[in-house]
Amino acid sequence: MQTFGYVKPTGVDKAIGQSAGNFIAGGTTLVDLMKLSVEQPKTLVDINLLPLDKIEKLPNGGLRIGALVRNSDLAWNADVKKDYAVLSEALLSGASPQLRNMATTGGNLMQRTRCMYFREPSAGMPGGYACNKRTPGSGCAAMDGFNRIHAVLGTSEHCIATHPSDMCVAMAVLEATIHVQGPNGKRTIAFEDFHKLPGDTPNIENALEPGELITFVDLPKPVAGAKSTYLKLRDRASYEFALSSAAIVLRVEGGHIRYVRVALGGVATKPWRSHEAEKALLGKRADLETFRKAAEAAMAEAKPRKDNAFKVELAKRCITHALTLATA
């Protein structure tokens, strides 16, 4: 238990001025992690009064989503449902209605892994489980521990933690752009560059600089004539993180795939855009055989551990079936 300060600024400038603090939006990740002593902010900067809670059409035909837009509001937004159905589906497959009512777009981008070792209060501390994400250099207890939910793609010898978000998988295929504002001004980050592979610095999870605030997420103009789907596989029917998920956006013309974006969730250390799958699909006939080849290609580099080997086959079925659904 740690005492902490609390401020609730009304303007973006004020919020980023407080760069030493941790932003709190919906609190559904942060408060949990504070209770577990994983996060120990000195000051909480509550950003809920910032004017970042709108969804607006952009002049270029895209959509601008404020960082504080709640997951529920985003999922049920008429434009999102019509033009970016994959995002709506992904959001609604996640968590529970109560959580989605609190969770924000910015918070969802920043949610942290569900690795059970990482979430132990004393992980990375002397006497606690080894965890390089908590304390670089301390080791990784999950590597030879209970690692059923861990990643098979994008792992390193230092960390195999899965990125748990559903929303982010959809944003990966939508090729979103993240707007941030920090002490050094505003900048944008391409979605694919936002989340970082663990490599030998699993403690660094994204491209944000200290004190930078996510302000908006922009979605480009919807791809004309494209279909999409989000398929999430897990043990039970609801209220569970993905063991494997796939987001697909594609356009088929004359039986051939002319545009395709594939991203995977639940199996990788970051929201996983599969260029390998896309390469195997583009220009090919939209049939089961092609889909299977794409699934093989997507998982070719998978590195399973003791308990998560099943994810390789599960992800292949997930990709194949998602492609089947998207082209149906």
Add this chain to the structure above:
Amino acid sequence: MAIGNLPNAADIIGTGVPRIDGSLKTSGTARYALDHDLPRLVHAVAVQSTIGHGRIRSLDATKAEKMPGVLLVLHHGNMSDAYRLVSEQSAGRTNEARPPFADDKIAYWGQFIAAVVAETLEQANAAADAIAITYDADDPDVEYDLSNFDGPRPSSWLRGDPDKALAEAPVVVDETYSTPVETHNPMEMHGTVADWDGENLTLYESSQGVVNHRNVMAAVLGIPRENVRVISRFIGSGFGGKLFPWPQSTIAAAASIKLQRPVKMSVDRRMMFSNVGHRPHTQQRIRLGANKDGKLTAIRHDFFSQTSINDDFVEHCGEQTPFLYSCPNLVVTTGMVRRNVGAPAPMRGPGAVPGLFALESAMDELAIKLNMDPVELRLMNDSERDEGTNKPFSSRHLKECYTTGAEKIGWKKRTPEVGSMRRDGKVIGWGVAGASWAAARVPCTASVELCQNGRVCVRCATQDIGTGTYTIFAQVAHAETGVPLDRIDVFLGDTGLPEGPTSGGSMVTSAILPAATDASKTAVKRMLQIAATTPGSPFHGAKAEHLELTAGLIRTTSQSPVQGVALEKGEFTPTRETMQGIPFAEILRIADLSGVSATGRTHPSFEDENARKYSLHSYGCHFAEVEWEPEMARLRVSRIFSVFDCGRIINTKAGTNQILGAAVMGVGMALFEQTHYEPQRGQPINGNFADYLVTTCADLPDLNVTFLDYPDLIVNEYGARGIGEIGMAGVAPAITSAVYHATGVRVRSLPIRIEDLLQSKVLSA
């Protein structure tokens, strides 16, 4: 059904009476254990071991003791006045015989090793974090495979020569089944508010057995039993985890005695997974021998049951094996295997639930080997007599359960080949399994009072763990007095009341019915006597046996002498008023009495010559349907038909609710639940509701419950047996059999996981 629409008097038995305590719960006015925020209350927080095996090398509380609000730190260096409990030698049972903080040994991860008491919960939490502990850690043994056990394996129920019969059997099934540790997760967690007033100790608990809890705590604390009172008015369920006391009760009581202040100590959800029991892991080898026509010739049930280092707990997996089927050669053997885990505890249907998973799975495998219908196989091997105890059954209608269930699901349409049934683009599979659970009448005392305010008070130190016990008592009191339900007050869950049974073993209903009926009848009799003998009573001079109490009114019955008939001088004559009836409260007023009460007793079936001649058990079965979508390895349970023979159902609403809830837990057991002990430290690593999966609403199949409703009059005059636990037995094997039918994958190690299903060769619907 609104209360006003319920049938009257005796007809209320057997109907769906809504909970009389329901509105207290839905309105949030029912006070649970931890809701007792007494004046001057302080908070205790436990410190848990972060190793799974070893010793505490050092424990330094000096910093914590100096922190704001801290009143006391208890640990093995300063804990005194808590004694060991030997269950067999005291009128009480506990889960952990070792008192908390007894020594420096660590037997499992999460073990309580200290507790901080402070003015506020936050202060206690902060100080708990500040205690510095070092350990001498050993490797914890949480090895999942139990078969490398070389300890004693006593056998029981031996009949015939099972090994010879197996060797000679033309058809044999020999498979090993296992069930994982499952954690009790009632909505309300464990917790204690202990209040010591210098002489008497009051414990507000969430207990399934207040009388046992009092007996145990008196012995553990060395306080006379008369000075300990345990109160559990409302319980957010227990599932067996709250049958016997856990250490937090001792710690809170010890702290309250030391500090002379009320102490609250709660067990949080994370601690629920390490410190307060679980259904132990089992590993069971079943060998079945049969003739080619399907007749069983041999059953061998050899099982291992995991327990903790310090306590002997056996999950009696072989309990139903000796009598479920007719079979001349049979044996059950038991091995108790120790691991560095917390103490196990009974969990809904202990023994039967894992045991029948194994036995009924094996029966399904035998049916497949024989190319026989699994229902047919069971009907053919049904037994007429309990061959384990060699007694007749008091009432057994298992065959009818099967035929009824088969009818409901449309079993005739089942095609046995794997993956052969389709619906809406999905493969479907059907499976069936049987269930059984013991019945008995345990001792019980209850009192019924007809009060001056026109209300009826019923009192018993049993408890309502959410199953509807309050309502059952009210039904009986209503049946006997006719006083409307909203004028009946039932008091339970307090050791100050007449001694009642622990809410376990599905035996409360059958135990309370005789006592409550007896008490009601006697109270009514006394009331009528008073009416007949009190000068000034309109009934004065009448014969009590010519009076009755209906709808709360005393009136003359048709047997009373009638007006106009020549009467002897002074003889009582009914009037219009006495025929229409007079409220009993009016008579009490005339007699200047505050009330009339009586105590009733239930004599246990084990002391009843007649009942002892019979094998007392309930029976039932589940027919399960699963849907399999191989393209994405998705399996869902779509329908369960449950048919149960549990004697007469006293409250159909509460009864159905028990079977529905049990079926839902059974789905969890089949598909989701498993406490994972992390190999490095032996920690239940998925100890939270995101990682320990229980059935969600979205997972619920269509559930359909049928009761055969044959009264079992050997058990009690109403013919009611218990229904709390049996519903969970048989669900998992019905589902795994359905899964086999749909996918061709036989899951012998629960839960069924995607990992298993990916092996299916049924690749498209």
